[in-house]
Amino acid sequence: MVGKQIEAKLRAAFEPVFLEVVNESYRHNVPKGSESHFKVVLVSERFVGERFLTRHRSIYAVLAQELADGVHALALHTYTSKEWEDLQDKVPASPPCHGAGTEA
Secondary structure: OHHHHHHHHHHHOOOEEEEOOOEEEHHOOOOOOOOOEEEEEOOOOOOOOHHHHHHHHHHHOOOHHHHHOOOOOOEEEEEEEEHHHHOOOOOOOOOOOOOOOOOO
């Protein structure tokens, strides 16, 4: 249920126009059923005028507890509504993990 916690916290903090939280743990060398690697696509007007580093830091601050308690990786894709529109709603795919398919 870590993914649901992440989603709830991000919704409360950023009032997103669009939010997608994807558990990508299955693509990594972790036990089956893990919730340790996530891809987050977050579109929010709170990001207007902010650099990507600032956006990411603000997300890390909101998710500090999850990062301390076992979330190993966050692939963050953060956009304003205008940036999202310009992308035509296309988010880059996550790269493959070299250790995927084998369990720890």
